[in-house]
Amino acid sequence: MRPQPVETLAASVNRPEGVAAILRRRARGAILTGASLLQRSSSGPFVRCLGGHYVFDDQRHDFERLIVRLRNLGEFITTGDLLDIMQGQAPLDGRYFHLSFDDGLASIWRNGVPILAEHEVPATLFINSAVVSSDAACIREPWERATNYGQSLSVMSWDQLRAAQSAGVEVGAHTRSHTRLSELSSDQERLQSEIAGCKRDIEDALGTPCRAFAWPYGTLRDIDGKAILAIxxxxxxxxxxxxxxxxxxxxxxxxVIPRHHFEPQWPWRHVKFFARGGMERPLDSNRYSLLMNKELICTDEGR
Ligand SMILES: [Zn+2]
Known part of the structure; x- marks a missing residue:
């Protein structure tokens, strides 16, 4: 039996060094702390998505504490429940969180899934199917460049994904190779392979429907209308x-479901700030509404 890889936070995450990077980090931390102190708590109903990437081997305690604290702020729901609320098929009558993790890292299987199962928290894992299927250098190296972790991290196997499903976790798609889809607008074949191909890979390997997708990188500049149509x-x-x-x-x-990024090492007051809706801009004041219009235009053209 091969020994379990030990993946710690310090070894696994790139932390930009240098005076400018440290000052930027401190300034961001101070701004978030200040904003969290000014934030008013609201007891009204909400539904909010939270997305992370990892629970490294030295983060189990931090992650479990985070989950327990978040559960005091709201109830975790499945992707199906989230869609029912978003589409008006179920009332928004409580405080709800949807939890997901991108990239399919094995640290989630080792450390995250047991804690989620113990606390009966549903979650969705968004995986890169080509990296699960093969560790060939021609697949693995571009994925490592794209995801930019501090060391070569293990990803979940199909067997582990099947076992995670049995523990109540949903498996979704994150493209085959972790590609920035907005750069593939002129390559329809590749776009299809990354989006429809990833869904096919997952369904063939796991034998269950793959309903949900997560945009690689996930910011507005990584999302475009052609990819929305392909999805x-x-x-x-x-x-x-x-x-x-x-x-x-x-x-x-x-x-283009909004999602708040967080990781287990973040200070609780910062995670809480985002879990309460910090930095959420109204739809009409940013490019999000433009994207929705682009989606509508693409859908009409596609019919
Ligand atoms: Zn990713």
Whole structure:
């Protein structure tokens, strides 16, 4: 039996060094702390998505504490429940979180899934199917460049993904190779392979429907109308971004679902700030509404 790889936070995450980077980090931390102190708590209903990447071997305690604290702020729901609320098929009558992790890292399987199962928290893992299927250098090296972790990290195997499903975790798609889809607008074949192909890979390997997708990188500049159309046509029901915006049932697109990024090492007050909707800009004041218009235009053209 091969020994379990030990993946720690310090070895696994690139932390830019140098005076400018340190000052930027401190300034961001101070701004977030100040904003969190000024934030008013609201007891009103909300639905909010939270997205991370890893729970390294030295982060189990931090992650479990985070999950327990988040559960005091709201109830975790599945992707199906989220879509029911977003599409008006279920009322938004409580405080709800949807939890997901991108990139399919094995640290989530080792450290995250047992804690989620113990606390009965549903979650979705968005995986890069080509990297699960093969560790050939021609697949693995571009993925490592794209994801930019501090060391070569292990990803979940199909067997582990099957076992995670049995523990209550949903498996979604994150493209085959972690590609920035907005750069593939002129390459329809590649776009299809990354989007529809990833869905096919997952369904063939796991034998269960793959309903949800997460945009690699996830910011507004990584998302475009042609890719939204390809995601819809592939048969996905939802696509998650990393845009911090409010979810308004009946208005927010289910193909650019806002999601708040967090990781287990972040100070609780910062995670709490985002979990309470910090930095959410109204739809009409940023490019999010433009994207939704682009989605509508593409859908009309596609019919
Ligand atoms: Zn990713």
């Amino acid at each position: 819809r046509n592939a048969g996905y029901e939802a696509a998650f971004s990393l845009v911090r915006a409010p979810i308004e049932p009946g208005h927010t697109s289910t193909f």
